Amino acid sequence: MLDLKETRGEIDRVDKQIIELFEERMELCKEVAEYKLYTGKPVLDRKRELEKIAVLKSMASDEFYAHSIEELFEQIMSMSRKLQYKLLTEEGINNDIGFDIISKLPMENVKVVYQGIDGAYSQQAAMSYFGDNATYHNVLTFKQAMKEVRDGVADYAVLPFENSTAGIVTDVYDLLVEFENYIVDSFDVKISHCLSAVKGTTLETIKEVYSHPQALMQSSKFIDEYGWNKVNCANTAIAAQIISQEKDNTRACIASKNAAKLYGLEVLAEDVNQSSINTTKFIIVSRRKIARREANNICISFEMPHESGSLYTMLSHIIYNDLNMTRIESRPVPGKKWEYRFYVEFEGKSDQPGVVNALSGINAEALNMQILGNY
Ligand SMILES: C=C(O[C@@H]1C=C(C(=O)O)C=C[C@H]1O)C(=O)O
Structure with a gap:
């Protein structure tokens, strides 16, 4: 019988070589990053990656290994891209996510819009957040509220985002992508019907x-x-x-x-709602790309190529940069059957290096990434 200890010793020897070779490969990728830094060439070159995978698979001795090699190199190349994003971030490329960091939201004499009419929960939420020094007006649709914020008719909109019983407010999710407004805060309101x-x-x-x-x-x-x-x-x-x-x-x-x-x-x-903890999360939306200093949530949306593993690849940027994901939702992409736009929220600040790395990775590899707010 084979000696387990001896075989494991052999595995340890091979693993050491793998590590040395992996590090050697990553050092070469740093040189590639330097080239890209000077030429402005994007980090991701999917054509080169696919060609490489085809060649590597053809070197494998059987089908099982060919499949494993494909997975392994998808991961290795993904690591090499993450290293390159990090290096580019350190060189100041992609750093400007563009939020103005402020200590406190301007609250005095601001114009606040909500959807609905007098007596709406959104009115109650808006007044509880902004108090007596704001002026309030209502519109009939969420879209109109978003337009008024965009056009400067209102400084802020207070919109429902999610309910603890009924789930997300889908129209508001869609509008956050349609309009270039930003979530600047969120808060919970207990709802009793x-x-x-x-x-x-x-x-x-x-x-x-x-x-x-x-x-x-x-x-x-x-x-x-x-x-x-x-x-x-x-x-x-x-x-x-x-x-x-x-x-x-x-x-x-x-x-x-x-x-x-x-x-x-x-x-x-x-209290006819079935859940006694029925709570609605409201968001405050502004046209200004601002973030409060203590804001520690980031929400992004993106679409992806319809390929196996693409969501995994996008989320790997969040995991790799040690960011804690707190929400994931999906909505149909308008005009595209069975294709989805993802909404991902994670903890962090827009000027934190890990956040900048993750966002530059997702921005480069997903379609239409948008930062919906740092709140
Ligand atoms: C290293 C490069 O950057 C990326 C990573 C690759 C790899 O690790 O082999 C290949 C293509 C690029 O997506 C490169 O462009 O060669």
């Missing part, structure tokens, strides 16, 4: 419930128990306004207690 209707309505007379799709989802258990139809509205407060105008006791709405009061409705049931 009420079922409200005009006087004379009871749980027995109701047939339809009006609200925003998110609020309907968050209260679906309660609504479905009674078998009521759900009717989508642009906003919970708009739903309350419609119910108060229609004066029809087959209809009710899901909205805040505050909205019920504002539109003269009676509250028939409180």
